[in-house]
Amino acid sequence: MPVSPHALVLDADNTLWDTNATFRRARSAMIQVLQGADGEEARPDGEKRLETTDVLYRLSQHLPSSGGEGPDLEQLARAAAFYMSGLRGGPEAGIQTSRLRWASEQVRAGRQPPGCDRSRAGRQPPGCDRSRARKAAEAFRSALSAPPPLLDGAASLLRGVQAWRTARPDRRTSVLFSEGAPDRLEVAFDAHGIGGGQYFDDIVLREKTPDTFRDVCHAIGNAVDLPEPQAAEVVVIGDSLQRDIRPANATGCTTLYCPGDLWGRETPEAASEQPDYTLGTLNEALRILDL
Incomplete structure (x- = not known):
């Protein structure tokens, strides 16, 4: 039965647009700079140098946040250079997790990647040029400036939301609620026409907690023309059980969970994370919401 919010x-x-793909391209651009022309050369231990963005993503989890969406990019580049050096650290040196931890610890300690002694003859390991970390960070930023593509069904959903709002502007409202960095989101807004009020009455950029969801719902109640504003039916659509569904459930919202590539299809760890609906694509939201 359709929901009428x-x-x-x-x-x-990763709900409306594929941010994960954009970050993968950015990590790939960083790796290419660090590997230079020798990216396919075998490591001293017989493994190939860093080839996938997966390792770079996991390295970022071992570094402190710079206050934005992850670690300082030059620190991340240096950590990748340590990882790619072929050296090991700790008694569990053969385990990749240990190597990830060791590489991040070198950066935390303020060390430069190995092999940067200019007096040393022969070819230097990747990342030994101290300016390369800056170049790798800039390559990451440049790739991240490309607008993320809309996910399957997102364009149809946005058009549906637009028509739905227009039909009853006094009784219907829509909100984009994100924890993303404003400068990066602005790229997506410009690319997909989000910021001009075409699809959303409000854009909220805050950490998602039950309290902030309550604030959003309170503002919605004041925006729609209802005898009892607190009785407004609110539907929340997101790709994360912890970041979207759990705090929305705590506020009494109807929740639609649409798994994406970043987190994958998660399993609720408690009743508080159980969505009301699970979608295969955003196209299914059109049917549930009768848009």
């Missing part, structure tokens, strides 16, 4: 609250990253 007074308000729709949509997540942005």
Whole structure:
């Protein structure tokens, strides 16, 4: 049976557009700079140098956040250079997790990647040029400036939201609720026409907690023309059980969970993370919401 809400609250990253793919391209650009022309050369231990963005993503989890969406990019580049050096650290040196931890610890300690002694003859390991970390970080930033592509069904959903709002502007409202960095989101907004009020009455950029969801719902209640504003029916659509579904459930919202590539299809760890609906694609939201 279709749901007839007074308000729709949509997540942005990896719900409407494929932010994960954009970050993969950015990590790949960083790796290419660090590997230079020798990217396919075998490591001293017989393994190939860093070839996938997966390792770079996991390295980022071992480094402190710079206050934005992850670690300082030059630190991340140096950690990757340590990882790619072929050296090991700790008693479990043969285990990749240990190597990830060791590489991040070198950066935390303020060390430079190995092999940067200019007096040393012969070919230097990747990352030994101290300016290369800066170049790798810039390559990451440049790749990240490309607008992320809309996910399957997102364009249809946005058009549906637009028509749904226009039909009853006094009783229907829509909100984009994101934790993303404003400068990066602005790229997506410009590319997909999000910021001009075409699809959303409000854009909220805050950490997602039950309290912030309550604030959003309170604002929605004041925006729609209902005898009892607190009775507004709010539907939330997101790709993360922890970041979207759990805090929305705590606020009494109807929740639509649409798994994406970043987190995969998660399993609820508690009743608080159980969505009301699980979608295969955003096209299914059109049917559930009768848009």
